[in-house]
Amino acid sequence: MAQTPVIQTNGLTKYYGRVRGVEDLTLGVMGGEVLGLLGPNGSGKSTTIRLLLNLLQPDRGGGRIAGMDIRRQSQQVRQVCGIVLGEPAYYEHLTGSQHLDLLQSVHRTPNKRRDEMAERFQLDLSRPIRAYSKGNKQKLAILMALAHDPDVLIMDEPSQGLDPLMQRELHEVLREEKARGKTVLLSSHILSDVQRVCDRVAVLGNGHLLTTISVQDMQHTYARRIQVTLTRDALPEDFAYPGITNVQCSGRVAELTAIGHIGPVLQKIAALPLEDVVAPEASIEDLFNLEIEGREPTP
Amino acid sequence: MSWRFFRVTYRLGMIGAMTWGLVGVAWASIAAAIFPTVANSLPHGTLMQYYQAMPKELLAAMGLTDISLLFPNGEYSYAGYLGGEYFAFFPLLLGIYSVVYCGGLVSQEIERGTLDMHLSQPISRVGFLFSKFSGFGALVLTATILSYTGLTVASWIGGESINHLYLAGAHLVALLLSMAVAAYATLASCLLADPRRSLALAGGITALTYFANIIGSAVASLDWFQYLSLFHYYDALHLVAAGEVNWAGVGVYLGVFVASLAAAALVFRSKDLVK
Numbered sequence: 001m002a003q004t005p006v007i008q009t010n011g012l013t014k015y016y017g018r019v020r021g022v023e024d025l026t027l028g029v030m031g032g033e034v035l036g037l038l039g040p041n042g043s044g045k046s047t048t049i050r051l052l053l054n055l056l057q058p059d060r061g062g063g064r065i066a067g068m069d070i071r072r073q074s075q076q077v078r079q080v081c082g083i084v085l086g087e088p089a090y091y092e093h094l095t096g097s098q099h100l101d102l103l104q105s106v107h108r109t110p111n112k113r114r115d116e117m118a119e120r121f122q123l124d125l126s127r128p129i130r131a132y133s134k135g136n137k138q139k140l141a142i143l144m145a146l147a148h149d150p151d152v153l154i155m156d157e158p159s160q161g162l163d164p165l166m167q168r169e170l171h172e173v174l175r176e177e178k179a180r181g182k183t184v185l186l187s188s189h190i191l192s193d194v195q196r197v198c199d200r201v202a203v204l205g206n207g208h209l210l211t212t213i214s215v216q217d218m219q220h221t222y223a224r225r226i227q228v229t230l231t232r233d234a235l236p237e238d239f240a241y242p243g244i245t246n247v248q249c250s251g252r253v254a255e256l257t258a259i260g261h262i263g264p265v266l267q268k269i270a271a272l273p274l275e276d277v278v279a280p281e282a283s284i285e286d287l288f289n290l291e292i293e294g295r296e297p298t299p
Numbered sequence: 300m301s302w303r304f305f306r307v308t309y310r311l312g313m314i315g316a317m318t319w320g321l322v323g324v325a326w327a328s329i330a331a332a333i334f335p336t337v338a339n340s341l342p343h344g345t346l347m348q349y350y351q352a353m354p355k356e357l358l359a360a361m362g363l364t365d366i367s368l369l370f371p372n373g374e375y376s377y378a379g380y381l382g383g384e385y386f387a388f389f390p391l392l393l394g395i396y397s398v399v400y401c402g403g404l405v406s407q408e409i410e411r412g413t414l415d416m417h418l419s420q421p422i423s424r425v426g427f428l429f430s431k432f433s434g435f436g437a438l439v440l441t442a443t444i445l446s447y448t449g450l451t452v453a454s455w456i457g458g459e460s461i462n463h464l465y466l467a468g469a470h471l472v473a474l475l476l477s478m479a480v481a482a483y484a485t486l487a488s489c490l491l492a493d494p495r496r497s498l499a500l501a502g503g504i505t506a507l508t509y510f511a512n513i514i515g516s517a518v519a520s521l522d523w524f525q526y527l528s529l530f531h532y533y534d535a536l537h538l539v540a541a542g543e544v545n546w547a548g549v550g551v552y553l554g555v556f557v558a559s560l561a562a563a564a565l566v567f568r569s570k571d572l573v574k
Binding site for chain 1: 301307413423569
């Protein structure tokens, strides 16, 4: 029997007047999966998340989370979700602990992981919010999402404002949540976030879903920059093969972009008088630029 | 409705409510303290003659609809004095408080970004709105109780007797008036995401209707103006001096309160919260 996605959108469409937020977005996140939403500013990532949480009303389409309709059962949906929204804001006079108390009373479930997470993210909950730095406010948002141990996590730019150490901790926590069978939808423009924790990536551009691909496939099949050094001067004709583009020759060194599986390209290159080949691991930035800029690989 | 949101609203607004209430207390104390001076400043009967000589329209504009209540036995009464002085402005004080607080009840949360935090929790929008509004109701009740207590204590210190049931009635009707103002201010706050605009709208309506009541009372050809104002239905003199409640006015307050709050809930329920 086919597994039903835990998070599902069907033709989700939202316009802000004449400006497109998202259009015909159909997306599914399976149980225990971490899906990354990638895209530049204005691509529709935050709109998608706000539609899922019923903070915005869709013009068309709909969706379900954990089998519940995101509009008609939005309150129940939020009961099973841990949510981080972009640029979190709080009551400045209340402490972090008081915010968590408020959350607990609304959820009517104990904040089982409150102390554990506060310790992991090194957050002092006894201080008033006005004494918190931007990073600490972000940590509190993450804590509020995780404290009641929800089954679904929906996070909009969760690592924003965190220092590298805390970013690493967040990645670790998300990997653990995945291992515990939790479903995560993560929006980010920090591509390393996605690379480190996501199973799949949905790339958005101008409110459209451009592609959905697994991180593994993406790294193996998309644009990859290769540097080839020959024992003689390199000529563009040496690399005139299908799957190779954007060739730049300078003396004995040629830089080129290989698209798709790298094996056949390397076989062709192997026939040349080689001195050295450098092919660094593909980054998601390559994919990102490729998809947004109309399948043109990064030069 | 969330008890916790109610408590947070009450707690965060407590200083404001105490301030408004203490302004009322200070004003009540001053009013009570200067009453003997005002009452005895002129020879017997002169003050009554002075009021009787004033045009009825001007007296109506001042809320003094029945001079006999000011001078029940030919003497200037303390209750009449309070009705004409303190309670002519106390509802306005509560009205301003309601506009200032509820004009930003939702829009200020949107501007600060805290509404996102609240509504990403499992609480219904209507439940959230009513929790916040109830929190404000408790705050304005606190301010009203402070005023009642202040007047009672000031009257006792000044040696003036007052009917506490009438005094409580005058406060209660003022409270109802302020809740009606708060309800349409909340509606403005739900309609407009910018707190400055929602405050301007709610404040503008309150100021216009307040002056409409004064103009409608003073100018015979514009007397219908006064019926547009919630302040018209608050007859302080009859309330404090005779214990007479304008039940039609109470009905108007309840009607405006229920209709505005229901409209606010409908608007808020389907409002897009754009970052």
